[in-house]
Amino acid sequence: xxxxxxxxxxxxxxxxxxxxxxxxxxxxxxxxxxxxxxxxxxxxxxxxxxxxxxxxxxxxxxxxxxxxxxxxxxxxxxxxxxxxxxxxxxxxxxxxxxxxxxxxxxxxxxxxxxxxxxxxxxxxxxxxxxxxxxxxxxxxxxxxxxxxxxxxxxxxxxxxxxxxxxxxxxxxxxxxxxxxxxxxxxxxxxxxxxxxxxxxxxxxxxxxxxxxxxxxxxxxxxxxxxxxxxxxxxxxxxxxxxxxxxxxxxxxxxxxxxxxxxxxxxxxxxxxxxxxxxxxxxxxxxxxxxxxxxxxxxxxxxxxxxxxxxxxxxxxxxxxxxxxxxxxxxxxxxxxxxxxxxxxxxxxxxxxxxxxxxxxxxxxxxxxxxxxxxxxxxxxxxxxxxxxxxxxxxxxxxxxxxxxxxxxxxxxxxxxx
Amino acid sequence: xxxxxxxxxxxxxxxxxxxxxxxxxxxxxxxxxxxxxxxxxxxxxxxxxxxxxxxxxxxxxxxxxxxxxxxxxxxxxxxxxxxxxxxxxxxxxxxxxxxxxxxxxxxxxxxxxxxxxxxxxxxxxxxxxxxxxxxxxxxxxxxxxxxxxxxxxxxxxxxxxxxxxxxxxxxxxxxxxxxxxxxxxxxxxxxxxxxxxxxxxxxxxxxxxxxxxxxxxxxxxxxxxxxxxxxxxxxxxxxxxxxxxxxxxxxxxxxxxxxxxxxxxxxxxxxxxxxxxxxxxxxxxxxxxxxxxxxxxxxxxxxxxxxxxxxxxxxxxxxxxxxxxxxxxxxxxxxxxxxxxxxxxxxxxxxxxxxxxxxxxxxxxxxxxxxxxxxxxxxxxxxxxxxxxxxxxxxxxxxxxxxxxxxxxxxxxxxxxxxxxxxxxxxxxxxxxxxxxxxxxxxxxxxxxxxxxxxxxxxxxxxxxxx
Numbered sequence: 001x002x003x004x005x006x007x008x009x010x011x012x013x014x015x016x017x018x019x020x021x022x023x024x025x026x027x028x029x030x031x032x033x034x035x036x037x038x039x040x041x042x043x044x045x046x047x048x049x050x051x052x053x054x055x056x057x058x059x060x061x062x063x064x065x066x067x068x069x070x071x072x073x074x075x076x077x078x079x080x081x082x083x084x085x086x087x088x089x090x091x092x093x094x095x096x097x098x099x100x101x102x103x104x105x106x107x108x109x110x111x112x113x114x115x116x117x118x119x120x121x122x123x124x125x126x127x128x129x130x131x132x133x134x135x136x137x138x139x140x141x142x143x144x145x146x147x148x149x150x151x152x153x154x155x156x157x158x159x160x161x162x163x164x165x166x167x168x169x170x171x172x173x174x175x176x177x178x179x180x181x182x183x184x185x186x187x188x189x190x191x192x193x194x195x196x197x198x199x200x201x202x203x204x205x206x207x208x209x210x211x212x213x214x215x216x217x218x219x220x221x222x223x224x225x226x227x228x229x230x231x232x233x234x235x236x237x238x239x240x241x242x243x244x245x246x247x248x249x250x251x252x253x254x255x256x257x258x259x260x261x262x263x264x265x266x267x268x269x270x271x272x273x274x275x276x277x278x279x280x281x282x283x284x285x286x287x288x289x290x291x292x293x294x295x296x297x298x299x300x301x302x303x304x305x306x307x308x309x310x311x312x313x314x315x316x317x318x319x320x321x322x323x324x325x326x327x328x329x330x331x332x333x334x335x336x337x338x339x340x341x342x343x344x345x346x347x348x349x350x351x352x353x354x355x356x357x358x359x360x361x362x363x364x365x366x367x368x369x370x371x372x373x374x375x376x377x378x379x380x381x382x383x384x385x386x387x388x389x390x391x392x393x394x395x396x397x398x399x400x401x402x403x404x405x406x407x408x409x410x411x412x413x414x415x416x417x
Numbered sequence: 418x419x420x421x422x423x424x425x426x427x428x429x430x431x432x433x434x435x436x437x438x439x440x441x442x443x444x445x446x447x448x449x450x451x452x453x454x455x456x457x458x459x460x461x462x463x464x465x466x467x468x469x470x471x472x473x474x475x476x477x478x479x480x481x482x483x484x485x486x487x488x489x490x491x492x493x494x495x496x497x498x499x500x501x502x503x504x505x506x507x508x509x510x511x512x513x514x515x516x517x518x519x520x521x522x523x524x525x526x527x528x529x530x531x532x533x534x535x536x537x538x539x540x541x542x543x544x545x546x547x548x549x550x551x552x553x554x555x556x557x558x559x560x561x562x563x564x565x566x567x568x569x570x571x572x573x574x575x576x577x578x579x580x581x582x583x584x585x586x587x588x589x590x591x592x593x594x595x596x597x598x599x600x601x602x603x604x605x606x607x608x609x610x611x612x613x614x615x616x617x618x619x620x621x622x623x624x625x626x627x628x629x630x631x632x633x634x635x636x637x638x639x640x641x642x643x644x645x646x647x648x649x650x651x652x653x654x655x656x657x658x659x660x661x662x663x664x665x666x667x668x669x670x671x672x673x674x675x676x677x678x679x680x681x682x683x684x685x686x687x688x689x690x691x692x693x694x695x696x697x698x699x700x701x702x703x704x705x706x707x708x709x710x711x712x713x714x715x716x717x718x719x720x721x722x723x724x725x726x727x728x729x730x731x732x733x734x735x736x737x738x739x740x741x742x743x744x745x746x747x748x749x750x751x752x753x754x755x756x757x758x759x760x761x762x763x764x765x766x767x768x769x770x771x772x773x774x775x776x777x778x779x780x781x782x783x784x785x786x787x788x789x790x791x792x793x794x795x796x797x798x799x800x801x802x803x804x805x806x807x808x809x810x811x812x813x814x815x816x817x818x819x820x821x822x823x824x825x826x827x828x829x830x831x832x833x834x835x836x837x838x839x840x841x842x843x844x845x846x847x848x849x850x851x852x853x854x855x856x857x858x859x860x861x862x863x864x865x866x867x868x869x870x871x872x873x874x875x876x877x878x879x880x881x882x883x884x
Contacts, residue, residue, distance in 0.1 A: 232780035
């Protein structure tokens with residue numbers, strides 16, 4: 001990392017802007033940048049991509065050699081066997097996923113099959129909460145990465161240790177000691193002031209920070225909101241000064257996931273010490289006329305992730321980035337009368353990056369042994385999926401976050417960075 | 418326990434049963450007392466709302482020489498503006514607040530439904546049944562064309578039913594997630610087969626769909642729903658669901674009571690509150706009006722721990738600001754900013770709709786809200802959303818910076834803010850552009866700079882995000 005960047009950060013943010021606006025981050029912020037820009041723990045970034053609605057794993061990674069798939073369960077909406085992008089002679093990618101296939105061919109993609117948890121819940125909202133908290137009993141309020149953040153990021157003073165490129169803050173990132181910012185558009189990420197009185201803008205911003213820096217004698221809802229507002233002010237000050245030199249080194253497709261991943265790349269290239277980035281892409285709840293809509297979604301996912309890594313390759317940043325997907329459940333094996341699929345259980349997920357070890361983890365879906373609701377029996381506990389990332393990428397004791405007993409799946413090369 | 422009916426209590430009721438009151442409205446509520454005020458909110462048919470309807474008639478018409486109406490109801494943004502206009506300018510706040518709650522309770526989304534008229538009609542249906550019997554609301558929504566498309570029941574047929582609506586009917590709308598089984602979902606889906614739409618076609622942009630009970634698509638077999646066996650149809654399924662009870666009483670009653678109290682009062686209600694409201698639900702024949710009439714007269718509703726503990730949604734935030742600013746508006750700004758604030762009204766991400774409460778607040782949405790209210794207060798033009806400073810300050814003493822703060826806090830319901838916040842605002846009013854003090858003088862030029870900025874600070878304070 002060049003010295004002049006660090007000096008710029010010190011001069012531009014640590015002293016001149018943040019300390020004037022937000023006392024809480026003034027000193028800690030400057031110290032943080034010094035440390036995080038060094039290689040080591042701060043060099044790894046995890047990008048989480050949520051595919052909201054319940055992605056149909058069977059039409060994503062297709063068991064195309066299983067006659068039950070084409071002749072019984074997916075007569076109408078199934079992916080034709082002769083069109084798939086073969087992975088191992090039994091499973092093949094949906095043909096729209098040439099982007100992810102090229103990452104597979106380059107040895108940078110792991111496919112994790114049959115992921116769910118005991119007694120899978122078929123409610124979007126309950127299952128989503130289970131995935132967010134990594135707790136089927138729903139006793140945890142904080143998200144799994146929120147708990148990790150409380151244990152490892154709290155007090156580091158960086159308002160951008162992690163962020164959601166999203167209209168809302170996902171529960172995965174809900175923490176007690178850390179506020180993760182969320183935004184979709186950097187240009188609008190600031191406290192708006194009176195354009196007709198630019199000379200009063202500093203007073204307006206200072207007033208906003210000051211009214212959100214009131215000491216409360218008892219914890220109130222006001223305090224929760226004020227914490228967020230203060231973090232907004234400090235992260236905005238940082239972001240606006242550092243990311244202005246970014247130019248993408250790949251052509252991104254035109255969809256909201258690509259836009260979000262492009263902003264993730266901008267943040268990564270900006271060297272802000274960000275370790276967690278979170279993106280949501282919705283539309284996967286395909287109860288009716290699924291085929292064309294789902295193919296479009298898969299193509300967007302595949303092309304966007306490919307463009308993201310092409311960009312990072314061009315920026316010299318890809319070795320420090322691991323991307324993982326999740327979705328609250330897969331779909332019912334039997335297509336319904338509406339040419340769609342109802343809620344299911346186990347799903348398939350992807351891990352991409354230089355540290356991903358190419359392979360299919362977990363057994364292929366067994367269409368001849370379904371549960372009483374006609375759903376896949378799950379094979380891989382989602383806490384093993386999370387735990388592998390926690391241990392081998394975030395270098396954390398995964399049992400401390402998730403509890404003990406979830407075997408490591410081995411899809412991350414722990415010594416890659 | 419009795420309720421101390423004062424300006425603060427009236428403001429609290431107006432924030433919850435509506436979208437916040439103006440100073441003049443508060444004067445009136447305090448004058449007529451609690452019972453008459455609650456009557457006005459809950460029994461709103463007696464309130465003349467014809468001025469609103471006349472305004473909307475003009476705003477939704479093609480009036481020469483304009484080439485389009487202000488609110489174009491053939492576009493979803495026009496419907497959004499129409500709905501926000503109703504919330505902002507109605508004389509019957511609870512009618513719109515209930516319609517807004519039903520919109521959150523039974524979401525449907527234009528992205529899937531496609532027909533703008535279907536979304537508008539669904540909103541009108543929710544207003545029609547705003548304080549009706551819960552059974553009537555459930556039936557009306559279950560046969561609503563937008564809902565039938567949104568949750569796929571219109572394609573569900575005997576043989577392979579589509580479970581989407583059946584599941585959410587029980588999970589999200591009437592019972593709650595742990596009060597039915599997957600078998601119940603399948604069986605209710607079978608009972609609902611045949612409830613579909615006719616005339617749902619791209620030829621008229623999907624606007625002409627009507628409910629159809631198609632006997633040929635209906636499953637006439639025996640179903641077992643929540644323990645009851647019979648050849649049930651959709652009406653039977655709704656009746657069985659709403660009549661279901663367990664050791665604690667009516668399951669749907671407790672579900673409805675909890676949702677209403679959480680929306681109107683505070684989160685995590687004590688069991689006695691749920692019991693009390695469930696009792697009203699049962700004894701009134703499941704009347705939402707009777708529950709609300711009771712709820713707004715409960716001393717618990719006025720306790721300090723019930724006040725300013727709910728986070729305003731973006732819609733509630735924008736509408737409250739417009740009402741309390743007594744702004745003129747064509748609704749372009751608030752509707753244009755809804756997505757950035759995190760609430761794509763009539764286009765929710767999923768069937769559950771927004772999570773609400775603190776989930777509304779994140780760093781991005783805090784800035785988005787500030788951007789919206791900044792536009793409200795800094796527009797000096799003669800069109801769009803704008804405020805009249807002389808009207809807001811009429812009759813107020815404005816000699817010192819503290820006077821300016823005091824002149825505005827009552828209007829925005831901020832009289833109870835901490836003294837430190839008050840000091841921050843007075844300092845802002847008295848700060849020159851270089852940050853030194855001694856700025857404030859009561860001139861029109863200084864008023865234009867500082868009162869607009871001060872109102873913006875007030876509207877972006879943590880207190881104003883709460884109601």
